[in-house]
Amino acid sequence: MQDNRRDFTENEKMLLHTEVKGRCPLCGDILTHAKNNKINKTFEVAHIYPANPRHDEVVLLANEERLSADVNDMKNVIAVCRKCHRIFDTPRTVEEYRKWFRLKKKLIQDAEVKSAYAVFNIEHEIRFVLERLNEQFLESEIVPLSYNSLKVDQKANNTLPYVIKQSIKRDVVDYFDYVRRIFIEIDKNTPYKFDTLAAQIKGFYSKCMQINQNQEYVYNALVDWINEKTDSYSRKSCEIIVAYFIQDCEVFS
Template sequence: MAKTARREPTPNESIVLFNEVDGLCPLCNKSLMRSKNKAKVKIFEAAHIYPLNPTNEEIELLKNEERLTLDVNDLDNFIALCRECHKVFDHPRTVEEYRLLYNIKKNIISRNMTKEKFHEYPMEYEIREVLLKLIGETNETNLTKLQLEAHKLDDKANESLTNFTKRKIRNDITDYYLFIKEEFKQLDKEHPKSFAKIASQVRSFFTQIDSIEESQEKIYEIVTEWLSKKTQNTSKTACEIITSFFVQNCEVFDVNS
């Protein structure tokens, strides 16, 4: 069988691979750049997740494993590794390490797909006013805790939502739901129907992401990041609280039948 020629990623593709792993080797967490003479020097390699020209032993080893793409030179089959980890990963190849990199890259691909949706779904600028209120004006004396939940979080959450995140969402709903609801009511007085538009935008974005991503944990993170990017808000905590509000208000996560 003729060997497949190796395709080296272009400079732009190398930047993509570097950014996908946040500049750190996903196996050892070593920085993939180093400084030399006041310049940044690349010290990573583009590793094939599924081998470029697998040996008979590797074909047998990976015969039951899923692949990200049938084209071994597709960027979806590359991942940035430091040189040492690349060598260890290739020789000898193991199922465990293959599955590890496969899952890392699969999550990266999924994340990239969802981020591509960010620009398609606008967000009313007025929501910044609510976020700024959360950051600057909330304290224990002006919060009224929610005693009864219209829809219990347990009715919406599935096993993909960690207990830690579920507890955080529940606490955010209890502490902030009524405060945020009142702020949206005030916002509607200044900008009529603002809340209806914002809620519709959140629901539309959730519906789109829900069709791509199965994990509620990741959906929660994606909606939070989308809110942060769209409102240019630097407070992740405030955006998490707003996401929790929309979980309670039924724009995010569906009540299980």
């Protein structure tokens, strides 16, 4: 029988190793080891849809979605440790195939979102909002919003889990008014700064929606993006900012 597998280049292997951040995405094991002052690879390039499927595997996976029509496409392979590779291949099961499929699909989408970071910037004034949210005497400044005025319920669909929706609601109730006042202050110094920031949030939101329309995914992608753009100053404050823009309609519009 002919072997459809191809050899992956060193650079391709490097990309696959980076994609899983150097750890087996199934068991967490480190994918390199040091010996005699040398770093050695201890991972294998595993095909998600098999390179040389046996007849029973073709039947088993006949109705399953594929990541690429070409089994040797980078989208259909993943770096894993030898043990997890063996477990996956013998015997093949639909459940494991679906798990690996989802895992790799998320890695592909995450990489696509991250690659947009270079193009989608945010004005540095957003950092000022984060700092104000971390002030010591914040409590005395808070004027809670009424639960009746919340917009997240109308905008959320079943891809936004209840726990995240509740957390967004609490952030809007507690901080919307306070954050609004900070933006007014910013606009006094630089007119139209808020509009610029809102347009940047809207722009990155739209980019995320191109990649994955799941609201939980998009919410987390926005939080991660603002967090990275502000040097990981305060992730919680980034959640508050995203909640603000959900209420203000730029996000989940």
